[in-house]
Amino acid sequence: xxxxxxxxxxxxxxxxxxxxxxxxxxxxxxxxxxxxxxxxxxxxxxxxxxxxxxxxxxxxxxxxxxxxxxxxxxxxxxxxxxxxxxxxxxxxxxxxxxxxxxxxxxxxxxxxxxxxxxxxxxxxxxxxxxxxxxxxxxxxxxxxxxxxxxxxxxxxxxxxxxxxxxxxxxxxxxxxxxxxxxxxxxxxxxxxxxxxxxxxxxxxxxxxxxxxxxxxxxxxxxxxxxxxxxxxxxxxxxxxxxxxxxxxxxxxxxxxxxx
Amino acid sequence: xxxxxxxxxxxxxxxxxxxxxxxxxxxxxxxxxxxxxxxxxxxxxxxxxxxxxxxxxxxxxxxxxxxxxxxxxxxxxxxxxxxxxxxxxxxxxxxxxxxxxxxxxxxxxxxxxxxxxxxxxxxxxxxxxxxxxxxxxxxxxxxxxxxxxxxxxxxxxxxxxxxxxxxxxxxxxxxxxxxxxxxxxxxxxxxxxxxxxxxxxxxxxxxxxxxxxxxxxxxxxxxxxxxxxxxxxxxxxxxxxxxxxxxxxxxxxxxxxxx
DNA sequence: CGTTCGCTTGATACCGCTCAAACTGCGTGG
DNA sequence: CCACGCAGTTTGAGCGGTATCAAGCGAACG
Numbered sequence: 001x002x003x004x005x006x007x008x009x010x011x012x013x014x015x016x017x018x019x020x021x022x023x024x025x026x027x028x029x030x031x032x033x034x035x036x037x038x039x040x041x042x043x044x045x046x047x048x049x050x051x052x053x054x055x056x057x058x059x060x061x062x063x064x065x066x067x068x069x070x071x072x073x074x075x076x077x078x079x080x081x082x083x084x085x086x087x088x089x090x091x092x093x094x095x096x097x098x099x100x101x102x103x104x105x106x107x108x109x110x111x112x113x114x115x116x117x118x119x120x121x122x123x124x125x126x127x128x129x130x131x132x133x134x135x136x137x138x139x140x141x142x143x144x145x146x147x148x149x150x151x152x153x154x155x156x157x158x159x160x161x162x163x164x165x166x167x168x169x170x171x172x173x174x175x176x177x178x179x180x181x182x183x184x185x186x187x188x189x190x191x192x193x194x195x196x197x198x199x200x201x202x203x204x205x206x207x208x209x210x211x212x213x214x215x216x217x218x219x220x221x222x223x224x225x226x227x228x229x230x231x232x233x234x235x236x237x238x239x240x241x242x243x244x245x246x247x248x249x250x251x252x253x254x255x256x257x258x259x
Numbered sequence: 260x261x262x263x264x265x266x267x268x269x270x271x272x273x274x275x276x277x278x279x280x281x282x283x284x285x286x287x288x289x290x291x292x293x294x295x296x297x298x299x300x301x302x303x304x305x306x307x308x309x310x311x312x313x314x315x316x317x318x319x320x321x322x323x324x325x326x327x328x329x330x331x332x333x334x335x336x337x338x339x340x341x342x343x344x345x346x347x348x349x350x351x352x353x354x355x356x357x358x359x360x361x362x363x364x365x366x367x368x369x370x371x372x373x374x375x376x377x378x379x380x381x382x383x384x385x386x387x388x389x390x391x392x393x394x395x396x397x398x399x400x401x402x403x404x405x406x407x408x409x410x411x412x413x414x415x416x417x418x419x420x421x422x423x424x425x426x427x428x429x430x431x432x433x434x435x436x437x438x439x440x441x442x443x444x445x446x447x448x449x450x451x452x453x454x455x456x457x458x459x460x461x462x463x464x465x466x467x468x469x470x471x472x473x474x475x476x477x478x479x480x481x482x483x484x485x486x487x488x489x490x491x492x493x494x495x496x497x498x499x500x501x502x503x504x505x506x507x508x509x510x511x512x513x514x515x516x517x518x
Numbered sequence: 519c520g521t522t523c524g525c526t527t528g529a530t531a532c533c534g535c536t537c538a539a540a541c542t543g544c545g546t547g548g
Numbered sequence: 549c550c551a552c553g554c555a556g557t558t559t560g561a562g563c564g565g566t567a568t569c570a571a572g573c574g575a576a577c578g
Contacts, residue, residue: 061399063403068403069398081391091395091489128342129346131391132391136330139401140330142402143328143446144322179524187401188567191569194527198526226322226323230348231350406534437556438558448534450534451535453558454534
């Protein structure tokens with residue numbers, strides 16, 4: 001059975017037919033959630049592992065005064081932590097950013113899966129490492145990248161993550177986030193996102209309209225963002241057609257693009 | 260045997276004597292590293308799990324133009340990911356911020372440890388969840404907190420993390436980071452850190468000198484930082500003397516402190 | 519058909535950065 | 549013992565990137 005979760009895990013390890021079967025069996029019935037609805041609320045007791053089968057979701061924290069930060073994005077094939085059920089209390093909420101299709105795997109089933117298959121165990125571990133690496137990269141973006149680099153980097157990440165699981169069409173892929181969503185993810189205001197996006201468009205680097213992103217000049221965009229895809233730790237090459245992997249040069253030698 | 264790693268894991272689960280013995284045996288010989296030296300470089304193949312026994316280290320990424328972001332801090336008892344040895348290539352570097360004492364656990368030994376003890380397995384999983392939660396909180400800080408809130412929040416975190424493993428003396432604890440270090444962790448300049456720190460001092464919230472931090476008014480500091488310690492996911496209460504856990508009120512109801 | 523949400527643009531304000539320099543404490547070597 | 553250097557801290561002046569506030573427009577939607 002083909003689903004985004006198995007496609008994702010296949011990028012880390014080579015799963016056997018038995019593995020993918022077990023995985024497919026483990027997934028509970030699909031659940032449909034409307035856009036802008038909380039999938040999990042802060043303070044909830046997380047009983048099971050949610051897997052995104054379709055649509056985009058986001059983890060976020062919100063302050064009393066309304067400030068909100070999206071701390072990570074969940075794309076098809078992503079899970080809210082494989083171990084989340086160990087916790088008593090969610091320290092953040094998860095919202096459906098588009099209509100989302102979810103499946104659940106109970107904590108018990110999850111533990112079975114991993115104890116029955118070394119390969120699956122390793123796949124989930126690698127997945128957690130990749131998720132941690134993405135989170136670190138966001139930290140770098142928020143801490144040290146300019147508005148332009150920050151937006152460029154996120155667009156590179158989102159394109160590559162989708163290419164990896166077969167959701168990109170060459171240099172183009174879905175990008176359903178609104179500008180307010182991007183603002184909450186990048187720690188800025190939607191007004192500024194709008195202006196930065198126009199800079200990227202004027203520079204001929206990206207096209208973004210009707211919820212679809214196209215990387216018009218992937219090399220220059222990657223360079224501007226200082227995007228180094230190795231942090232995603234995929235062992236098999238899934239970079240979408242139209243985006244060549246960056247040649248292996250000492251990253252330090254390449255000057256940043258200016259607009 | 261008593262070491263910071265077992266003290267740390269004890270905050271998540273109750274370890275048996277056999278567990279702590281196995282853990283102590285697993286730790287390789289202590290290695291001493293001078294301040295400002297890279298423990299692990301970007302691009303390295305991580306062969307073993309490093310455990311910090313003493314001193315502070317930091318993960319960081321650096322750009323060609325010199326910009327640097329510290330993405331997380333490793334305090335005594337912290338490990339560079341329990342699963343890091345699965346990866347082929349470090350996507351970031353780790354530097355000793357003070358002189359550091361390290362021990363290593365080989366990947367093989369680590370897997371043994373976890374397969375032999377359910378409790379240890381769970382402890383390491385919970386540890387990874389806590390680390391992920393800290394990383395998310397940093398993302399929130401960098402994205403949405405003001406300079407003042409950001410610094411206050413980090414100081415709260417560092418105090419509590421040390422209190423948890425018995426390194427705090429009431430409201431006071433080691434704080435060996437220099438202002439340039441703080442700047443690289445908080446995504447700011449050392450000049451601005453300096454000024455923000457002065458604001459915190461003038462407000463009577465903290466004292467910080469000769470590498471030692473004292474929370475002079477923990478309640479107001481926590482409130483200013485909107486510090487909610489539950490994200491650290493310790494199941495046993497280790498908040499240091501002098502810092503009362505925040506009463507359970509709907510967080511939304513509490514207005515932020517102003518200076 | 520009205521309302522809401524997202525996108526866009528303009529004017530202005532301010533937080534945090536840059537550049538520069540002086541000061542402090544401390545280790546080191548003459 | 550003093551001179552020196554160095555790293556970290558502190559202060560000042562000016563600038564710039566991003567936020568804020570405000571308004572208009574179009575498209576989706578109930």
